[in-house]
Every structure is written in C-alpha cells, then in structure tokens.
Amino acid sequence: QVQLVESGGGLVQAGGSLRLSCAASGLTYSRYAMGWFRQAPGKKHEFVAAISWSGGSTYYADSMKGQFTISRDNAKNTVYLQMTSLKPEDTAVYYCAASIRSNSRYEGDYSYWGQGTQVTVSS
Numbered sequence: 001q002v003q004l005v006e007s008g009g010g011l012v013q014a015g016g017s018l019r020l021s022c023a024a025s026g027l028t029y030s031r032y033a034m035g036w037f038r039q040a041p042g043k044k045h046e047f048v049a050a051i052s053w054s055g056g057s058t059y060y061a062d063s064m065k066g067q068f069t070i071s072r073d074n075a076k077n078t079v080y081l082q083m084t085s086l087k088p089e090d091t092a093v094y095y096c097a098a099s100i101r102s103n104s105r106y107e108g109d110y111s112y113w114g115q116g117t118q119v120t121v122s123s
Helices: none
Strands: 003-007 010-013 018-025 033-039 046-051 058-060 068-073 078-083 092-099 110-113 117-122
Touching (some): 018 033, 018 117, 033 068, 046 078, 046 092
Parallel strands (some): 010 117
Antiparallel strands (some): 003 018, 033 046, 068 078, 092 110
16 A cells, blocks of 8 residues: 655744655655645645656756755655745645656646645744
8 A cells, every 4th residue: 555644844934944754655666756746725736846766857846946845765765845935825735746757747647645744834
C-alpha cells in the first residue's frame, strides 16, 4: 500500500519560513518524480513545484520561483519543500504527490497523493 505522509506544516508569521516533508512508502520511490501542490480555501489545487526522480531537475510555478525550493533524499524516501518569505496568501493545505511523469504541473499525472498538511501564515 502506497503512503505519502506530509509533515512540517503549522502557523507562521508573515516573512517566516517553514520546511515541509513528505515521507513515502510502499513504492519504488526513486522511480517516481515528486510534486507539491496546494489548495487554499475555496480555490482549486495549485501546482507549486516538482522534482525529477533523481533530483537533478526541478520545476516551479512561475509565481513561486525564488520563494520555494523543492528537494529530495532518495535514501530517506522523502521530498521536501523549503518555503521562505511566507505571505498570508500562501495559506493553504499543502499536498505531496508521486508521478511517473517527470516535472509535471498537472494533477492528473500524479498517481499517489498524501493527506495534506496545513500551512497558515498570519499577517
């Protein structure tokens, strides 16, 4: 059974930083590209970032370049999202997902999803 478990969310003041983690099990992790999406209240899922199976290639939503950094540790079956200079509009549930397709921004390309972790940025 495939499981993706996010952690690291919480409440942070505007301008602060958080690092999200997503631990994977039940799949050959190093064969999957990984992505982060988010969903704010009343809004659709939004692509944040993706990373190739090797970690050698990354892809970001234009609005998040320079603010968020995705990375992975295949020895730990974990993908990370380092978030800096957080703003209230970054408040959302953040989800990690696994895909056979590398660096995709499309939800439909992701086969497995975590349950999400809440990030709340106060002004």
